[in-house]
Amino acid sequence: AQSVAQPEDQVNVAEGNPLTVKCTYSVSGNPYLFWYVQYPNRGLQFLLKYITGDNLVKGSYGFEAEFNKSQTSFHLKKPSALVSDSALYFCAVRARSIYSGAGSYQLTFGKGTKLSVIP
Amino acid sequence: KAGVTQTPRYLIKTRGQQVTLSCSPISGHRSVSWYQQTPGQGLQFLFEYFSETQRNKGNFPGRFSGRQFSNSRSEMNVSTLELGDSALYLCASTEDRGERNTIYFGEGSWLTVV
Numbered sequence: 001a002q003s004v005a006q007p008e009d010q011v012n013v014a015e016g017n018p019l020t021v022k023c024t025y026s027v028s029g030n031p032y033l034f035w036y037v038q039y040p041n042r043g044l045q046f047l048l049k050y051i052t053g054d055n056l057v058k059g060s061y062g063f064e065a066e067f068n069k070s071q072t073s074f075h076l077k078k079p080s081a082l083v084s085d086s087a088l089y090f091c092a093v094r095a096r097s098i099y100s101g102a103g104s105y106q107l108t109f110g111k112g113t114k115l116s117v118i119p
Numbered sequence: 120k121a122g123v124t125q126t127p128r129y130l131i132k133t134r135g136q137q138v139t140l141s142c143s144p145i146s147g148h149r150s151v152s153w154y155q156q157t158p159g160q161g162l163q164f165l166f167e168y169f170s171e172t173q174r175n176k177g178n179f180p181g182r183f184s185g186r187q188f189s190n191s192r193s194e195m196n197v198s199t200l201e202l203g204d205s206a207l208y209l210c211a212s213t214e215d216r217g218e219r220n221t222i223y224f225g226e227g228s229w230l231t232v233v
Contacts, residue, residue: 032218043123043209044224051219090162094218105218106152106175107211109162 002027002095006110013081014118021076021113023091032094033074034107035065039087047089050074061085081117088112120146123225125210131231137198140228144191144212151193152222153185156207165208168193169215200232 003026013019032051036044048059055067065076091110124143132138144151152167164177168187185195197204207227213220
């Protein structure tokens with residue numbers, strides 16, 4: 001079964017500083033990795049995904065993520081944090097479900113990391 | 120293109136009642152999945168539908184059920200509500216069931232059971 005770990009419940013960073021939100025995963029087979037952001041009382045917004053190819057993936061709002069196969073990590077990064085980046089961030093892996101038939105996939109999420117950008 | 124639309128956004132139900140939540144996927148998307156989000160358990164997969172067939176189901180009791188219609192719209196139903204069912208229920212859609220496709224989420228339905 002697949003799993004995702006986000007080791008930090010909360011990350012605090014000063015506005016203008018670089019930010020990193022950590023994610024590690026466990027999956028058999030090829031990992032398909034995603035980052036989502038959730039603002040208060042809202043749904044999940046897609047930020048970026050890694051499918052294959054370049055290990056550095058660029059996404060929405062200036063975010064990027066680095067895939068590291070040997071460390072099974074997919075950390076989210078941004079060179080310069082904004083106060084408006086303050087939100088809850090979820091890492092997810094999509095892999096074939098062992099509970100269902102061929103072609104059945106589901107997202108498995110980490111617990112989420114609350115990012116606070118301090119003015 | 121309109122996003123994933125969920126109704127109602129907020130609702131309050133009494134323990135023992137049942138509730139039906141509705142989801143309209145992004146136009147052209149045929150796969151719809153449902154997730155439950157709670158502070159304690161985080162985001163948990165409920166089930167996935169594709170072409171009106173349930174393809175995958177998470178580890179939830181039989182009180183949780185769903186269906187998908189021919190136009191890809193989906194509903195989920197929770198019967199005999201318990202206080203622990205209070206949660207944000209998120210619907211998501213994607214073009215098909217390929218693992219490389221992005222899954223897009225709606226704004227969710229906030230259910231409070233009292």
